[in-house]
Amino acid sequence: MPHDHDHDHHHDNDLDPMDARVRALETILTQKGLIDPAAIDAIVDTYETKVGPRNGARVVARAWSDPDYAEWLKRDATAAIESMSYTGRQGEHMQAVFNSDDTHNLVVCTLCSCYPWSVLGLPPVWYKAPPYRSRAVIDPRGVLEEFGVKLPTEKKIRVWDSTAELRYLVVPQRPAGAEGWSEDKLAGLVTRDSMIGTGLALEPGAA
């Protein structure tokens, strides 16, 4: 219905009026000596080039390869992940949740945008946006279908709403057909979405 003007979803772009607003704020804070603009550059560089879902993928690949590590990750994810040097902001208190034949795990933050930065980097826009936050807890199967994931009807779904300071990493099931692969190669099967629960690990043929 062309006259049924529903809300136009806001997408950021270079013409955004936010540009001037943010520039002004940075100018004010810099002129007052409250911030160091080079620190902003360093923060941005960290999350553009250093901290991202490859961290989490390596954790998952190790858990797939090493049962002792998997056990440690289950018992004390913060320490197990720290042992791989993935630490810090929005990863201070980690919990790993393992998909199984019975249960699929899905992580959301209905109240804001809590997300395990230290292992997944910054959250994608959809994770922070109202459709995912509103629907993941009430209609997870409908949400998963929008990601192209169709779970068996009998598979249990556990949704983790990140309401406190614990941050959740989903450990997807290891796909068949990757026997004997190195951790590095296995990490290539672990997508970001599979560690949020909106995806599954890739099949070896698709990696």
Added chain:
Amino acid sequence: MPHDHDHDHHHDNDLDPMDARVRALETILTQKGLIDPAAIDAIVDTYETKVGPRNGARVVARAWSDPDYAEWLKRDATAAIESMSYTGRQGEHMQAVFNSDDTHNLVVCTLCSCYPWSVLGLPPVWYKAPPYRSRAVIDPRGVLEEFGVKLPTEKKIRVWDSTAELRYLVVPQRPAGAEGWSEDKLAGLVTRDSMIGTGLALEPGAA
């Protein structure tokens, strides 16, 4: 905070882009013979000049003056109001609720804009708008204060959420100092807001 741009409340005015949209719709429906534009005129005239809060005020004034009528109004408001020829749309199923020394009544429709048209006419904008609908059920005293009404702390508040097809008319308490007044003169003390519960009847000195 000037940069803290909160939502600008939308107020209708003559420059509204809705003007063209509504004109177009009326044109289409008229050209198709689905509506009679003169019927629109007749509807508008009804609610601008015939059906309004003066109806309800006369009902209240009669209830103040005639205990038998008050009893009837309490027992069967639809019939008691119909006896004064105030009938029809959005007044098919009426209920009168009486303020007392103990209890103050307040009417709201949290889900849309249900309102007793036959006795009060069309609802004011604030009655249909989100602030009143959201707050009347959880913070009625705060809402009343915005209408300049401060109730004694111990006075009970009963909020009627019009979730079905019953429509509520609040019968405010009769103020002192109007003994021996005619129904007509008493009706002058009965404001629209006093029949929603966001106001009290006027004091005789203020009428």
Added chain:
Amino acid sequence: MNGPHDLGGQMGLGPVAPEQHEPVFHADWEKRALGLTLCAGAMGSWNIDESRHARENRHPVDYLSSSYYEIWIKGLERLLTRHGFVSERDLAEGRAVDGAPQPKRVLKAADVPAVLASGGPCDRPVATSARFRAGDRIVTRNFSPTGHTRLPRYARGKHGVIEAVREGFVFPDSNAHGQGENPQWVYTVVFDGRQIWGDDADPTLTVSIDAWESYLEPA
């Protein structure tokens, strides 16, 4: 649906801001919007419940930033297109381009007083006797329908008392979706404010809703 219209208890929407000496209409288009809605409704192709759902089933930003008559017009356009009276081409061109089915009736100016004076009563006989009596303790159902309902979210899964048995009324949850009137007994149910909002609520507050029988279970 857990939609944007279900506002009871929501915070952050600002002050009520009553307007002094408010006119009945704020613009001419509001007059036409009211009249069009009533005239189109009089064609008899949809009921008030379908019409309410057409208004409430919107994106929250659209719903909360539209004036009420604006919501009415958006709902009306949706109803008219759904029922084939208006096409997208009609709306795009702002004039009648396509045809329309014959409506059951067209409201003529001469009939307006009688039609408004009679209204559209929604009471209906119910075959069974009322399940509850005044004084009964009940608990409201907890559900999350994706369609129309008149049980607000704040009143779901709450304990209350039947204050009055009303009449049988058309059931909106089915009637809004063309699934029949299915009349049910309606009750006025009273809740202590603390039952609804928690212990910090105003202790002098009671809130009532009018609830269809299937919204209620004995407590």
Added chain:
Amino acid sequence: MNGPHDLGGQMGLGPVAPEQHEPVFHADWEKRALGLTLCAGAMGSWNIDESRHARENRHPVDYLSSSYYEIWIKGLERLLTRHGFVSERDLAEGRAVDGAPQPKRVLKAADVPAVLASGGPCDRPVATSARFRAGDRIVTRNFSPTGHTRLPRYARGKHGVIEAVREGFVFPDSNAHGQGENPQWVYTVVFDGRQIWGDDADPTLTVSIDAWESYLEPA
């Protein structure tokens, strides 16, 4: 607060629409917004809970029609003005006009790696032992605070089971309002989907939240 951020179970917000090959940032201003927020937070004048409340305490139309970094910037401007670092004149002129208090610290580029790598742990010792154990049945509190809370509306007044006792954590409901850290035990609480959403919910669904001890009562 029952604010616009409390989105669990709300309907009408549209499809999720995941983006293929999404970049980390969609515009340069988003990079600066992230960095500014972290740098300003590093001054140490407010905590993460006050910061979350500064973002969520907005009109729903504003909240729901803003992108997430836009919400961050609006929240940051509010925090900076509240704490006296930025004035209305500064913002109006887009440059430093007024003075500012001395911050506790200024994050320098050289310290960024260490600061990001250490983060800001919120676990704290709690003097009392945990009230609940794994397997305990609980019911969540029903309340309607006007301030910050991390108990979503959908999970209030619901029966669930303690799945895990976590650690003591700073209590956001007080910490957001300058009323102290008041650490409490945090538990992972699991609910059957039908307990939350009603009998029509997906029978395979369980939902968990992490709940501070004062949100819970024995069931």
